[in-house]
Amino acid sequence: MSWLSRIFPTTHGDSDAGSLTSAIKSVRTAVGVPETELKRWRRIFDTNAKIVKGENFVNAIAPSGDLSRIGRAQFAILFRVADTSRRGLVSWEDFTVFETMLKRPDADYWMAFQYFDVDHSGFIDYNEFKTVFSANIGPDAIPFDFDCDWIKLYLGKKNGSHVLGYHEFTQLMKGLQGERLRQAFKYLDKDTDGFILPEQFKQIILEIAGHKLSDAVIDRLPTLCTLSPGQRISYSEVIAFHNVIREMDMIERIIREATAKTKDGRIDQSDFLDHAASSSRYSLFTPMEASIIFHFAGRGSGAQRLALIDFAQLLDPRWRAPHDEFDAAPAASASILQGFLHSAYSFVQGGIAGGIGATIVYPIDMGSMQNQRSTVVGQLLYKNSMDCAKKILRNEGFLGFYRGLGPQLIGVAPEKAIKLTVNDIIRGRATDPETGRIKLGWELVAGGTAGGCQVVFTNPLEIVKIRLQVQGEAAKAEGFAPKGAVHIIRQLGVLGLYKGASACLLRDIPFSAIYFPTYGHLKKDVFHEGYNGKQLSFVELLLSAGIAGMPAAYLTTPADVVKTRLQVEARKGQTNYKGLTDAFTQIYREEGFRALFKGGPARIVRSSPQFAFTLMSYEMFKRCGPDWLIGAFDNGYFVQYPWDAKPRQMETALTVRPDEMSKVRARNALRILLDVHGDFGRRGGSKAV
Template identity: 40%
Template sequence: MFKSLLSSVITQASCQEGAGYLKRADTDRLHEIFLKYATVEKNGEKHITSEDFVRKFLGLFEEDDYNKESVKLIAGIVDMDKDGFISFSEFQAFEGLLCVPDALYKTAFQLFDTNGNGLVAFDEFAEVMRKTALHQKLPFNMESTFVRLYFGKDKKRLVTYPEFSQFLHDFHEEYGVEAFKKCDKDGSGFISAGDFRDIMLSVKKHLLTKDLMTKVINASGFPQGERKISFPYYMAFNSLLNNMELIKRVYLNATNGHRTQEVTKEEFLHSAQMMSQITPLEVDILFTLCDMIHHTNGGDEGSEVWVTTPSRNGRMVYNDLNSITPEQYFKQVTRRVAEIKAVSSPEERGVFIQILESTYRFTLGSVAGAVGASAVYPIDLVKTRMQNQRTGSFIGEVAYRNSWDCFKKVIRHEGVFGLYRGLVPQLIGVAPEKAIKLTVNDLVRDKLSDKKGNISLYAEILAGACAGGSQVVFTNPLEIVKIRLQVAGEIATGNKVRAWSVVKELGLFGLYKGARACLLRDVPFSAIYFPAYAHVKAKFADENGYNHPLTLLAAGAIAGIPAASLVTPADVIKTRLQVVARSGQTTYNGVIDATRKIYAEEGARAFWKGALARVFRSSPQFGVTLVTYEILQRLFYVDFGGSRPSGSELHVATPIEETMKKPQHIGGYQVALPVLTGLETKFGISLPRWSYAKPAQSQAQSQAQ
């Protein structure tokens, strides 16, 4: 009775705590999924068997020769009353448990709490531990002082969850010490390089990256350059690998957040002592490992000593650390839970917060747009003049032979500042134009994304098209004033043309002359540009989903090439409609009329005038704009509780997240697989997958089973 009551209390606590960290899927939806796997009825209620939960729902141990004992232990994490069947309340409780920040520790605790009383006894711990692959390969001394300190001299003390979490944290380190002692048979404080390799590949394998395993451990290329490994070196080596996330923070502290800046050993040591007590020996090992992995000259086959060439003269950069940083499942699970929470509850943010976020985006977009426009404005002026140049036979000699000729003549006749005619109204209009474009694109993307934040290509194109259409209300008045100022220098008059005089001359409705052509240009441009930018950026991101500013600039520029070039005909028509026709030049009465007359008088090639200049202007402009926008967000980041604007930050799916793409895994169950995998990578608790050892066993062993 007491046992059942205690299990119920633990179940309710898990549900309540989990609900506080992650908005779970609707109970009806969860129950619907539960019923798909519930094949047993007990006391009038449906239940899931241990095998169905582990093998069918979680997708683990799918082999025909699976280890039934391992399946039973994993199912026991969920099966609170340990009757071999999982009820809906237990199914729901585990979903809630997966949502809490310490889900990994609580899951491990429930694995060892085999009788479900909320406490772990020594016998329970020993029973589970002896079934692990690690213990079978390298048995742990269950009579050690370490064990007795936690479970008491007579090993009768029951350990609570907080105490057991500390025990698990220390246990794996003690396992490594025990392994060293077993190999150091004469008590000299040294073990052979071969023993070191065996320990690292068995007890400490989860700390090793592929590069470390192949280039250092398997090759016996240890930084000491000796056949013996001392205990201080052994402890420092493992401590370093255990704390690689801290090492990364020390590096970023030394470089003020720059990931490409080279750091010397002395600079790193100084930063380390400011943040944490990382020992000089650990730092020595760190720099030597970076050297070995990236600049290693192999010796003779079988040699235990490798000669290393210093990388970058004893310096390292951030990417060097990735080669020796083990995959941190616990960190990724925690981040994933935070992402699910943010995506699943955007409606919980108040109106005031959303207004502040829009103001924040507007401000950053304005600054970024101004920077981008200023950077390429001379090219834009040349493009406009080339597009306005008429080549009909009755016009006479053309003013400019090509874009370069136009550029030189503007400087010769109008001075360097002539290249910036119309810049002021451009900068005034860029703020609302960029802000509304980014805001509408984000808004439509959010509406068309599913609950997991995924969006189809068609939805991306539609979002971009809506963004392009919405900006015309600001773009058209801005561009017609800018264009008339840009071509004013071609007319030799004594009067200086100013922006305000152009606005008064046009009037309100005149400011929207050529708006249809502007729509024909801006809608397809944004429909092409935003999806292209997102996908190119994804390709350029590193393995952590991080984009260096140079990759952002490249992604923005590359995406601008097809977008700018393909809409040039619409841009030519818009330019012709918006400029003031001089004496002898053809006038136009709309998009269709302009299209017919341009084709009749100048041919199809006229529609592509200034295409090269347009690409050279639009491509770098958007590259500069978006890289500025991204950098501003990184420098002045404010968390409003929602998703960042589209294009500001890319999340690249990790291998762990790929494993979570199970249609029946909603809510907390989205992190079920990485949490269970974390039992091995965090604590070394690896349960055998098969019912027998793999290579093939002897006939006598088969008969014995």
């Protein structure tokens, strides 16, 4: 009977609401568990009814989407720990004790200790350890000598009085795999020449570490013999391979850090060993261990430089070859359709994101001073940006700040879609698929091309927007009624809509060529996107996009000033410009060099937040995927569109959001037991003891 049974008035969890409240308070007092946590446990318990051995128990404790090769059914091993009364039923009291144990920081070893401590004495003797161990391995397993000197060091001689407490037991379990490895090698090395056959090596590894390796690595285990002459495997190589498995998390960290620092995103064995030595006080890995890592990652060619994704088959136990990810390759017609759908979806994303950014900063755009000239007959319309804003508010009201927004929103969808999509397409083509790296030259080409393509939509949009903006205040000053967008379009004609296009190109190409590479490097180099699987937060995306817009906006201000002057219809007394060169010359001659940067700070204030909100929205839309937008539903599950189906990237414990800690610890406890033998819990061991 568990100690908690003395607290609860019931024994099978059938209490009414009043007694449940009392029980919760009692447990909170006894073990210090928050009330919200207890209520969550109760929901899990009630969802699985009275937890019995089998699927209900597994559903209650197993992590969802576990990234190991441990099957969910194997979590039933831990049922014997939870069912302290041996009734084949886990009561509410038992479940509460079990979950409380999982809150311990050393829950993994504590659960393993409870599994071996059959009589609940708090100690494990020789016979108890041998009985539990033997009951969980099959007759075909490599035998283990319980009378060896190693066991005697921990448990004394057979039938002796030495017993293990909890802390001693943890040390025994930590070193047990090494002893099993030594005994297994000695048992299979019949002629004691220091070598075993490749298939024998595979048998050893499958028994003690099969749940830690991907199918690809398991299939290639016999190829370890190729690292040395003779086509056989030495004890040194077996130990080295075991050390690689044991330090897999550290290996992953070193590989991620080392590949992130190299120019090409690849490393060789020397790079790996150098980074391992520089990141630790002592050398963690031997040259033989490094050779084994690169042998299995490089599919037998350990001398080549490898990217992070090449190590996936070694680091990710669930890794599968890319051609195994899907049942069949898509047909050519399907690929064309996928490309079309992807482009269409990108247009939708770009349109929505651009609309968000444009709407937020449009009032700032109205206050731009770029069209303010010093040669106007009479008085200046605006003294500065603040004076401009005050006059717009006084003469036109708050809605005056949004004059011309309609055409802006109508045109912003194709403009942003083509800009963002073209940049993504070119970057995607130029990016190394293995390293995720792209050369700076291609970044500039991608951004510049995207900026050039958008002019097809940008120029007509901006010439109408600018004329709508400037005529509002001029109409008040000169006493005429403002014209609408349709009138302006008819007045200009098709060719007129592209007046100032050369200046628009001169502005948008360098703007995007500066902006997109800066944005990409801020995300990667400053905020470390992708490092150990990091995904940038809302604020980090906003800062990256906003900061990148500052130099891009200011350095392209002269082209924007010229474009604005060319596109605005000159009134009486104002200078007429014949073209791009003439506009540059006239502005410089009449107003000086500073006039070319007129409105530069305002452009930063406008462009920086506009692109910040646009790119942040675009990134968030891409993270969400198409399902939330399209709402396609099929048999109760959202349908993924064909372009969204991609080979699974390397997922490990370092790259994903962790499960509830209690479930992580349950998984780790199971791993400790499986490290004893891969068949642990599969042979009815709990019944045997």
